Amino acid sequence: MLSAFRTGALRSIVQGHGTFKVLSVVPARNASAPSKQDRIDTWDYVNSVYFGPERDMKNFPHPTQPAQHEPVRMGVLPASWFEFFYPKTGVTGPYVFLGGMTLWMMSKEIMVVDHYFWEFPAFWAMVYWVSTSPKMGPKLKQYISDKIEMRKNILYERPLAKMRDAEEKNISNLQRLLEECETASFVNQAKKEGVELQLEAAYRQRLNTAFQEVKKRLDYEVEITNVKRKFEQDHMVNWIVSSVTKSITPQQEKESIQSCIQTLKQLASKQTAAA
Amino acid sequence: MASGATKRVVSSAIDWTRFAAVCPKWQVEMLRATKAKHDTFVNKVHQLPENLPKIDFASYKSRLPDPTMADRFQKAYEALSIPYPVDKANLLQKVEAQNSEKEQEVKRFKTEIQAEIEESKSFLKKIDTLPKFEEMTEEMFCYYFPETWQDPAKPKFWPYVETEQPGAPGFKYAK
Numbered sequence: 001m002l003s004a005f006r007t008g009a010l011r012s013i014v015q016g017h018g019t020f021k022v023l024s025v026v027p028a029r030n031a032s033a034p035s036k037q038d039r040i041d042t043w044d045y046v047n048s049v050y051f052g053p054e055r056d057m058k059n060f061p062h063p064t065q066p067a068q069h070e071p072v073r074m075g076v077l078p079a080s081w082f083e084f085f086y087p088k089t090g091v092t093g094p095y096v097f098l099g100g101m102t103l104w105m106m107s108k109e110i111m112v113v114d115h116y117f118w119e120f121p122a123f124w125a126m127v128y129w130v131s132t133s134p135k136m137g138p139k140l141k142q143y144i145s146d147k148i149e150m151r152k153n154i155l156y157e158r159p160l161a162k163m164r165d166a167e168e169k170n171i172s173n174l175q176r177l178l179e180e181c182e183t184a185s186f187v188n189q190a191k192k193e194g195v196e197l198q199l200e201a202a203y204r205q206r207l208n209t210a211f212q213e214v215k216k217r218l219d220y221e222v223e224i225t226n227v228k229r230k231f232e233q234d235h236m237v238n239w240i241v242s243s244v245t246k247s248i249t250p251q252q253e254k255e256s257i258q259s260c261i262q263t264l265k266q267l268a269s270k271q272t273a274a275a
Numbered sequence: 276m277a278s279g280a281t282k283r284v285v286s287s288a289i290d291w292t293r294f295a296a297v298c299p300k301w302q303v304e305m306l307r308a309t310k311a312k313h314d315t316f317v318n319k320v321h322q323l324p325e326n327l328p329k330i331d332f333a334s335y336k337s338r339l340p341d342p343t344m345a346d347r348f349q350k351a352y353e354a355l356s357i358p359y360p361v362d363k364a365n366l367l368q369k370v371e372a373q374n375s376e377k378e379q380e381v382k383r384f385k386t387e388i389q390a391e392i393e394e395s396k397s398f399l400k401k402i403d404t405l406p407k408f409e410e411m412t413e414e415m416f417c418y419y420f421p422e423t424w425q426d427p428a429k430p431k432f433w434p435y436v437e438t439e440q441p442g443a444p445g446f447k448y449a450k
Contacts, residue, residue, distance in 0.1 A: 204323035
């Protein structure tokens with residue numbers, strides 16, 4: 001169907017153009033999976049045919065299927081027929097017309113009472129009975145409207161909802177992708193900064209080296225003087241101590257030991273007296 | 276102390292939280308590696324002094340055997356001019372070139388994506404132009420959804436799905 005449509009056969013019929021005008025323009029496609037663009041093209045074209053400016057909506061309005069039937073009486077007869085009779089004949093008019101019509105048809109043998117005659121009243125009696133029965137009528141109505149709803153869902157609502165969801169998901173994914181494009185600028189910045197930071201680090205390393213070297217030399221000078229002074233001091237102390245020890249005689253040593261013992265003894269006697 | 280021509284970079288201006296937020300999931304590892312590398316550069320810079328450190332020459336003056344030596348050192352130290360390192364391999368220029376190339380690529384990619392988004396949006400709008408199901412006849416429905424129409428010239432077999440038709444790849448009953 002689609003390929004026929006695209007190849008122009010149907011288009012030419014609808015538009016009344018010469019046959020197969022666009023035969024070679026648009027190649028036939030895989031009928032099972034039309035692409036997005038194909039769908040847009042198809043819908044644009046079909047919309048222009050059914051709802052375009054050339055369509056005479058005033059005299060030939062777009063047919064719609066009402067969800068509910070118009071109000072009826074006696075189960076099946078439209079109430080508008082009865083309304084038609086009321087101003088002319090009063091409320092009994094329609095029934096009189098129905099009975100009179102039947103009698104006339106029977107008298108003229110248009111309606112013949114043969115073996116099949118009772119099928120007609122029996123059928124409509126059944127219709128009347130089922131449609132007005134409080135048990136069966138609503139159930140039947142529910143069953144049929146469910147069937148219609150299901151068909152609508154399967155053919156129209158669900159596929160369209162699927163398409164809509166897919167598109168919305170696609171859009172949100174793509175917008176995230178757009179956002180992710182920002183990473184490139186960050187990476188660029190990181191690369192540039194990497195080089196600049198390394199240059200800066202090298203510069204600071206140079207500063208630090210200069211500082212360390214100058215400081216090292218100064219510290220070296222200071223350290224040399226310190227060491228010199230310390231050595232002189234140590235030497236002086238050693239020299240004085242050794243000359244003092246050399247000057248002490250054995251006699252002096254003995255005397256000092258004696259005096260120490262004396263002191264200890266005195267301390268001991270004091271301790272015993274106190275005890 | 277640095278030459279005026281080169282701008283000194285002392286810290287990173289990258290917004291890493293934003294970077295992590297926009298990073299694709301499959302590139303998080305790369306992001307982590309980049310951050311680690313970048314952090315080593317920054318740390319190295321921060322470990323070192325920003326300017327030439329001061330030396331307390333006054334204290335040295337009293338401790339040095341020759342006080343004029345400290346003065347000489349001070350004069351020389353203050354006159355010291357340390358050149359900023361030169362990017363000998365011209366890496367910065369190379370990186371700039373690479374970046375501009377990348378930017379062009381990203382720009383092209385973005386316009387492509389934008390076009391795709393526009394197509395999707397227009398398709399969404401087009402879906403809303405379809406008449407209601409109740410307002411469609413069977414014929415109209417077939418025009419709007421041509422793929423649902425059963426072509427009598429190409430009959431389908433039960434269960435009427437593409438994969439179970441003769442000629443479909445993997446169809447096991449007949450060739």
